[in-house]
Amino acid sequence: MTTISNRQYAEALLKTLGEAPHKNHPVLFKRFLLLLRRRRDSHRLDRILALVEQLFLKEKKYRKVVIESPYDDPQGITREIKKIMGEHIFVQHKKNPALLAGVRLWIDSDIVIDASARRRVLNLFA
Amino acid sequence: MDFIAEQLKKEIEGFKREIQAEKIGTVLEVGDGIMRIAGLGDVFSQEMLEVEADGGNVSAIAFNLEEDTVGAIVLGNSQNVKEGDIVKHTGRVLSIQAGDELLGRVIGPLGNPLDGRGPIFEKGKGIFMAVERKAPSVIVREPVNTPLHTGIIAIDSMIPIGRGQRELLIGDRQIGKTSIAIDTIINQGRDSRYPTPVCIYVAIGQKESKVAKIVQTLKEAGADAYTIVVSASASSSASLLFLAPYAGAAIGEYFMEQGKDALVIFDDLSKHAWAYRELSLLLRRPPGREAYPGDIFYLHSRLLERAAKLNKEHGGGSLTAIPIIETQLGDVSAYIPTNVISITDGQIYLEPELFYQGVRPAVNVGLSVSRVGSSAQTKAMKKVAGKLRLELAQFRELAAFAQFASDLDESTQKRLRRGRALVELLKQKERSPMPFERQVLLLFAGTQGFFDDISPENLSHTGKKFLEYMEKLHESDIVGTIRETGEFPEDLQEKTKKAIEEFLKMSD
Numbered sequence: 001m002t003t004i005s006n007r008q009y010a011e012a013l014l015k016t017l018g019e020a021p022h023k024n025h026p027v028l029f030k031r032f033l034l035l036l037r038r039r040r041d042s043h044r045l046d047r048i049l050a051l052v053e054q055l056f057l058k059e060k061k062y063r064k065v066v067i068e069s070p071y072d073d074p075q076g077i078t079r080e081i082k083k084i085m086g087e088h089i090f091v092q093h094k095k096n097p098a099l100l101a102g103v104r105l106w107i108d109s110d111i112v113i114d115a116s117a118r119r120r121v122l123n124l125f126a
Numbered sequence: 127m128d129f130i131a132e133q134l135k136k137e138i139e140g141f142k143r144e145i146q147a148e149k150i151g152t153v154l155e156v157g158d159g160i161m162r163i164a165g166l167g168d169v170f171s172q173e174m175l176e177v178e179a180d181g182g183n184v185s186a187i188a189f190n191l192e193e194d195t196v197g198a199i200v201l202g203n204s205q206n207v208k209e210g211d212i213v214k215h216t217g218r219v220l221s222i223q224a225g226d227e228l229l230g231r232v233i234g235p236l237g238n239p240l241d242g243r244g245p246i247f248e249k250g251k252g253i254f255m256a257v258e259r260k261a262p263s264v265i266v267r268e269p270v271n272t273p274l275h276t277g278i279i280a281i282d283s284m285i286p287i288g289r290g291q292r293e294l295l296i297g298d299r300q301i302g303k304t305s306i307a308i309d310t311i312i313n314q315g316r317d318s319r320y321p322t323p324v325c326i327y328v329a330i331g332q333k334e335s336k337v338a339k340i341v342q343t344l345k346e347a348g349a350d351a352y353t354i355v356v357s358a359s360a361s362s363s364a365s366l367l368f369l370a371p372y373a374g375a376a377i378g379e380y381f382m383e384q385g386k387d388a389l390v391i392f393d394d395l396s397k398h399a400w401a402y403r404e405l406s407l408l409l410r411r412p413p414g415r416e417a418y419p420g421d422i423f424y425l426h427s428r429l430l431e432r433a434a435k436l437n438k439e440h441g442g443g444s445l446t447a448i449p450i451i452e453t454q455l456g457d458v459s460a461y462i463p464t465n466v467i468s469i470t471d472g473q474i475y476l477e478p479e480l481f482y483q484g485v486r487p488a489v490n491v492g493l494s495v496s497r498v499g500s501s502a503q504t505k506a507m508k509k510v511a512g513k514l515r516l517e518l519a520q521f522r523e524l525a526a527f528a529q530f531a532s533d534l535d536e537s538t539q540k541r542l543r544r545g546r547a548l549v550e551l552l553k554q555k556e557r558s559p560m561p562f563e564r565q566v567l568l569l570f571a572g573t574q575g576f577f578d579d580i581s582p583e584n585l586s587h588t589g590k591k592f593l594e595y596m597e598k599l600h601e602s603d604i605v606g607t608i609r610e611t612g613e614f615p616e617d618l619q620e621k622t623k624k625a626i627e628e629f630l631k632m633s634d
Contacts, residue, residue, distance in 0.1 A: 006194050047154065047164065051194070109152075110165040112212065115145045 006044055009036075010051035014059075054109065061088055066106040068094045068116075077103060151213040153177065154195060159204055159363040160408045161186065163196040163213050172258055174216040181206040186213070187220060187365070190409045197409040199365040201236060222373050223252035224380035229324065232341055232355040235370040240357055241341075255376040257369060261431035268437040270471075270498045272320060273507075274389065274446050277313030277559020278306060280489045280552045283511035283569055284518075285474055288502025289323070289387050290435025290444040294466055296451045296458060297476030302487050303450045305556050306474070307391045308340060310448065312347040313559035314389065319504075319609055323387035323446070325353040328374035331367050331397030334359045343557070364408075367401035375432045378445045382434070385441035390433070394450040395426060399462045416461050423465050430469050458493075472496040486553060491518055506614035507562060510569040514548065517573070521545020543578045550585040551577070563608040564593050567622065570614070576626045588633065595629045 013032055017025055036042045057064050063085065067077055078091050096104075101117035151165030161177075166188070169175070175186040175198055184207055190197030200207065201220075222237040225247060232241040239246050246252075270288035287293045295303045311325045327344075329337045337357050344350045354377060358370035371392045378388040392398070399422060406419035414420050426449070433447035449470065451463050456478060458467070467473055474494045481488035500508050524541055528534060534542070551572045554560070560568075568589055571577055580588050596605055604622055608614055 047194075050164075107147075110149055110167060111147050112150045113145060113147045 004039070004041070006047050006051055009041070009044070009048045010055055013048070014052050014055050050109070057090060057108075062090050063088065064090045064092070064106075064108055066092045066094055066109075068096045068099060068104040068106065070095070070097045070099045070101060081105070148214055151175075151196060151215075153207060153209050153211045153213060155209060156200070156204055156207045158408050159200050159365050160189075160405065161198050161200055161204065161207060163198060164194065166196050166213060166215055169196055169215045172219055174218055174220055176214045176216055177207050178212045178214070179206040179208070188215070189405070190411070199368070199405055199409075200363070201365055201369075204363075220257045220369070221254040222257055222376050223247055224255045224377045225252040227252065228354045228377060229352060230350045230354075232337075232357055234362075235356060235358050235366045235373040237373070253380060255380050257372045257376050258428075259376065259379065259432065261428065262434045262436065262440075266436055266440045267434050269501065270435050270444075271501055272387075272435075272444070273502045273504060273562070274310075274323070274387075275313055275317045275320075275562045276306065276310040277316065277561070278309060278487055278489075278554055279560060279565045279568065280487060280491065280554075281306070281474060282503075282562060282565055283507060283552075284491050284515045285472065285489070285494045285496045286498070286500065286503045286507070287446065287448075287472075287496060288435075288498045289320075289446050290433060291472070291496070291498045291502065292430050292433045292447045292449065292470040293496060294449050294451060294470040294473040295476070296453060296463060296467070296473050297488070298453055298456055298478050301476040301478060301481055302556075303452070303476060304336075304340070304393055306476075306487055307393060307448060307450065308343060309557065309559045311344060311353055311389070311391070312349045312557065313561070315347070315349050315352065316559065316561055319562070319612060321387060322352050323389045323444075324378070324381045325349070326374045326378050326388065326390040327353060327355050328371050328390060328392050329355065329357040329359065330370050330392065330394060331358065331360050331362075331401065332393065334361070347557070364401040364404040367398060368405055371395070371398055371429050375429055375445070375447075378447075379432060382436060382443035382445040383441060385443045387444045387446070389446045389448070392429075392447065392449040394452050395466060396452045396462055399425065418461065422462070423469075426466055427469050430466075471498055484553070485549065486556075489552075491515055492522075504562060504566075504612035506566045506608050506612055507569075509614045509619075510566050510573060514569065514573060517541075518545065518548060521548070540575075540578065544572075544575060546582050547577045547580065547585060548572050550582045551589060553586065561609070563605055564596075566608055566614060567596055567605070568593065570619070570622060571626050574623065574626075576630065591633065592626070592629055595632075596625065600625055 016028055020028055036045060065081055072095060081091065082089060099116035099118045102115045104116050105113040149166065149168060151163040154162040154164050169188045171188060171191055173188045175188055177184040177186055184200060184202040186198040186200045188196050188198050227246050231239060231246055234240055270290045272289040274287045274289045275282050276287060295306060297303050311327065314322050314325055337359060341355055344353050356370055356374045358366040374390050378390040381388040399418065402422065402425050403418050407413060407417065411419045430447055430449060433445045435444040436442060449466060451466050453460065453463055458475065472495045475490045476488045477490040480490060520541060524538060525545065528542055551568055571592060577585060577588065604618060604625065607618060
């Protein structure tokens with residue numbers, strides 16, 4: 001059986017869902033899961049879905065920003081980030097008390113800007 | 127509390143406002159000393175990575191650069207690493223600190239001390255040498271022309287090793303390979319004609335008890351003053367076993383680039399190949415012959431090519447490599463042995479049959495070769511050892527024939543007696559390396575036929591007494607002259623012949 005990479009799965013799924021009407025999406029997705037099971041690639045599902053999200057956002061020219069902070073829902077930060085990066089950003093918030101203070105920004109899952117107190121404390125005692 | 131206050135004070139004084147954006151990856155899976163990372167799209171091959179794990183940062187090296195993921199080998203404790211941990215790249219390759227402070231120490235492949243004697247380098251001291259480096263080019267090298275005496279008569283006379291050469295030690299298990307290597311190290315301190323090289327013994331996958339015994343042996347012989355032991359024991363992870371020889375070579379290169387001579391012994395590269403195979407299979411690289419990855423040749427060729435003799439313009443230093451390969455049931459035509467034989471400048475083959483016949487070191491002179499040859503021999507040794515290999519080969523043929531012949535002519539009997547005497551002279555005990563001037567005298571006496579009439583059982587004792595006699599009565603006029611000049615001219619040969627005759631008369 002030919003090996004199919006995660007990217008190939010993600011691109012195929014995205015294209016299929018993109019071309020089909022919304023009401024068919026659940027059925028198509030179920031078929032996709034069956035396909036993965038048949039090819040014994042179910043364990044790669046979460047990575048494939050992460051790639052689907054990445055490709056979808058890239059297609060729509062959106063950037064994904066995850067704001068990690070020890071506080072609840074920092075609306076102020078979201079507004080500031082939108083001002084800097086423009087409106088085409090998809091913002092998620094993650095609460096992480098371990099940061100102590102400050103924020104950590106994840107941009108497109110591969111760039112991090114760590115302005116947390118935790119990083120400073122770790123650097124202090126490294 | 128004072129320490130914390132001090133640290134906070136430093137932080138406040140040196141407070142910087144800049145916050146950096148860093149490209150990161152996340153751990154997808156980890157286990158068996160390797161991990162898969164998502165992200166890190168711009169990482170370089172062999173680049174050092176830092177994993178922010180719970181128990182502290184763990185280092186790794188990027189090995190496989192795939193379409194969506196990066197495969198890395200973990201250098202620390204992979205048990206602290208979990209899925210989702212952040213991985214950052216450092217922009218540098220793995221390096222090891224090198225300096226004179228390493229002499230007499232036992233270290234791991236990452237430069238960490240293993241001998242319990244505390245830190246090796248003071249802060250700011252020591253030079254960082256990249257573990258993986260390009261081999262010296264053709265332009266900076268010169269031909270091998272200086273001997274590296276092992277102290278073993280069979281090797282120094284017929285399979286001479288030069289400084290800057292790669293000579294393979296190959297044989298079955300428990301045949302004396304490590305013993306020859308250790309005797310070589312010990313002899314470097316006793317060879318007064320040439321500068322003592324820095325010796326680096328790289329133990330790859332050896333038992334810790336064996337390494338401890340070797341360290342003790344070197345200490346007792348006084349060899350620890352110029353020896354460094356790099357140990358990745360049998361309980362180390364495959365990544366450390368893989369890195370150990372390169373770390374040893376990097377340390378050797380440090381001394382070579384200082385204009386000094388260095389000797390590195392890789393014990394053994396068979397285990398190194400197994401560790402690399404393990405890593406490659408775990409990283410899902412396509413397996414080839416005997417499940418080794420396709421670049422198994424390159425693994426050893428890039429290591430051994432780093433041994434060189436540099437020309438005067440580049441310091442004149444040298445790095446000699448003695449890799450060891452363990453064969454299974456004497457099979458030198460297996461995959462890894464043939465690979466390494468084709469890379470090195472010769473091999474010393476140790477044969478089990480000779481070992482069990484009592485010929486130790488069990489060097490098969492017929493199958494062993496040194497491609498550098500007599501360029502790496504003193505003139506004195508060249509003179510006495512010139513016909514040795516031929517005489518031994520002729521003896522072996524005649525000995526086989528003589529088993530079936532009842533009546534042999536005088537010349538055949540004479541050859542047989544000569545051959546038996548030479549075989550006995552080449553036997554040597556462990557931990558008894560012999561300086562080259564003594565070897566010259568012993569071989570001269572043997573090849574000139576002075577020992578032909580001595581029974582093989584008494585030859586070892588006679589040889590010992592002869593050398594003691596020469597050192598007591600002819601140290602300045604014969605022994606010392608050979609040692610200092612490295613030559614054995616005709617007049618000295620005549621003097622030596624007379625001395626031998628006197629000795630034999632006294633012994634009678």
